[in-house]
Amino acid sequence: MKAVMKSELHNLQHTFQGCVLSPDDVNSTAWISASGRAAPETQLSIYSYAYAARLKEVLANDYPAMLVALGDEQFYQLADNYIKFHPSHYFSLRDFGCDIPDFVLTQGGKNKHWLYELSLFEWTLGEAFDAADDNLFTEQDMSAISPELWSELKFNFHSSVHRLDFEWNTVEMWQALTRDDPIEVNAKHESTGVWLIWREQLITRFRSMQTDEQFTLDILREGGDFNDICEKLAETMKVEDVPMHAASLLKSWITQGLISSIK
Amino acid sequence: MDTNENNKNRPYLGYGLGLRKEHYDTVLAERPAVDWFEIISENYMVDGGKPLDYLMRIREHYPMVMHGVSMSIGSTEPLNFDYLKQLKALIQRVEPAWFSDHLCWTGVDGVNLHDLMPLPYTEEAIQHVADRISRVQDYIGRQMLIENVSSYVSYTDSQMSEWEFLNAVIERADCLLLLDINNIYVSSYNHNFDPYTYLTAMPSERVYQFHLAGHTHEDNLIIDTHDHPIADPVFELYAAAVKHFGRVSTMIERDDNIPPLSELLLELEQVRHIAEDYFKDESSHEIRTA
Numbered sequence A: 001m002k003a004v005m006k007s008e009l010h011n012l013q014h015t016f017q018g019c020v021l022s023p024d025d026v027n028s029t030a031w032i033s034a035s036g037r038a039a040p041e042t043q044l045s046i047y048s049y050a051y052a053a054r055l056k057e058v059l060a061n062d063y064p065a066m067l068v069a070l071g072d073e074q075f076y077q078l079a080d081n082y083i084k085f086h087p088s089h090y091f092s093l094r095d096f097g098c099d100i101p102d103f104v105l106t107q108g109g110k111n112k113h114w115l116y117e118l119s120l121f122e123w124t125l126g127e128a129f130d131a132a133d134d135n136l137f138t139e140q141d142m143s144a145i146s147p148e149l150w151s152e153l154k155f156n157f158h159s160s161v162h163r164l165d166f167e168w169n170t171v172e173m174w175q176a177l178t179r180d181d182p183i184e185v186n187a188k189h190e191s192t193g194v195w196l197i198w199r200e201q202l203i204t205r206f207r208s209m210q211t212d213e214q215f216t217l218d219i220l221r222e223g224g225d226f227n228d229i230c231e232k233l234a235e236t237m238k239v240e241d242v243p244m245h246a247a248s249l250l251k252s253w254i255t256q257g258l259i260s261s262i263k
Numbered sequence B: 001m002d003t004n005e006n007n008k009n010r011p012y013l014g015y016g017l018g019l020r021k022e023h024y025d026t027v028l029a030e031r032p033a034v035d036w037f038e039i040i041s042e043n044y045m046v047d048g049g050k051p052l053d054y055l056m057r058i059r060e061h062y063p064m065v066m067h068g069v070s071m072s073i074g075s076t077e078p079l080n081f082d083y084l085k086q087l088k089a090l091i092q093r094v095e096p097a098w099f100s101d102h103l104c105w106t107g108v109d110g111v112n113l114h115d116l117m118p119l120p121y122t123e124e125a126i127q128h129v130a131d132r133i134s135r136v137q138d139y140i141g142r143q144m145l146i147e148n149v150s151s152y153v154s155y156t157d158s159q160m161s162e163w164e165f166l167n168a169v170i171e172r173a174d175c176l177l178l179l180d181i182n183n184i185y186v187s188s189y190n191h192n193f194d195p196y197t198y199l200t201a202m203p204s205e206r207v208y209q210f211h212l213a214g215h216t217h218e219d220n221l222i223i224d225t226h227d228h229p230i231a232d233p234v235f236e237l238y239a240a241a242v243k244h245f246g247r248v249s250t251m252i253e254r255d256d257n258i259p260p261l262s263e264l265l266l267e268l269e270q271v272r273h274i275a276e277d278y279f280k281d282e283s284s285h286e287i288r289t290a
């Protein structure tokens, strides 16, 4: 690539953007014409105010439970800091808030661990909401496959499927905080809970998973086949019960719209 | 699509509204008498789910145009072909009557301000932006509409008026014009120019669409907030635009403080009356003098 001298236009855009990003560090407004009705500083302030206001609104929409949990003052303080350290590098505002969960962890404070989980849960719900409309693998598709071929079947999962492991009563808090009349639920440290988030047709859903479902789902998502999950299940249950149990898990995933196709 | 008597080549959609998620269900259930909808392209540049599902179901019943906010056509940053690729895919899906974006930049140095930042009115900027519009039109494979923005800052660098700048850009890029009547009014107030001079300087054959919207009047600045009904001086300027350009597809943008759809439909009736009353007078006048 040939070296390009920065143009006048680039310099102007760079200067203007600097003023919008750091309104407290503006050292000259000589580039703004004084011919307007309002003073140059006032003209400039419209852009810097709108910039912060717009991004704060986006974060409030993406993280409604965290907003209620923290209250306006603390939430918008966090949002201000995030906006300062994570300017948007995306063309879509939808992606702007993606680093909030990690940012919460860096912010310290005694609540950071459950706030991290709460924000991760909210972000993941958003990811499932507009994930791709993959085809769904149906019970009918499954019944068309002869049982002797089952053992080597591998599956593709719907793009909306996510697993989250929580150490707090995060989902209970989220449900209480996002009611029409939000209520406070104390954060409680719990033994690890594993949650499944996905979208069934157009409806975003979540539910907790039992241990056997967790590891079998993991095996399939990591590319294992039906035989692999049966072997793993056999470690924890009677061998003669395994095929029925594995088949019923698979059937539930299919009917809930978690599986998009077989490999 | 009808064509216009004044400008035989200009497609005409009638009177439209911006499609907003608050109104999805009402639109599908009631099929209101809106001639067409404008969508914000970025809201549907997602992989799947509800937004796209609603969009395509509503598209079955209404003509649509696509309006983008993120092309950053005036930036000195390289064109974002990842964005343009997704835009092109959405255009193929929606089959809009046309697509548009703003004569502005939205960021440099890898940052997006998510705002419509004005350009300085210089020869350098004309060349830069016209060249980029041409490249986008080549890539998408059709002409695009460019919209004038509201601005609060004007630059000491500027060498000409906004309307001279806009004219030069669309002429050189060979693109079309989405004329935002409210933005002309807002900027004319903020920068002390005559909105009618601006309006009548626009090349009629390239004007394919009008935007109307509400604004917020502060001490000595008007801000383009799209959160109020259309203000009277903007209605007056619109009436002048109708006289000057003839039938141009017109819609109301409402982005904040969004009322029930029925309220916007009443406002759209007001808009329709202003134009149709004028055209009625025109045609009866023609009959009398024929």
Ligand SMILES: [Fe+2]
Residues within 6 Å of the ligand: B147, B180, B183, B211, B253
């Ligand atoms: Fe507009």
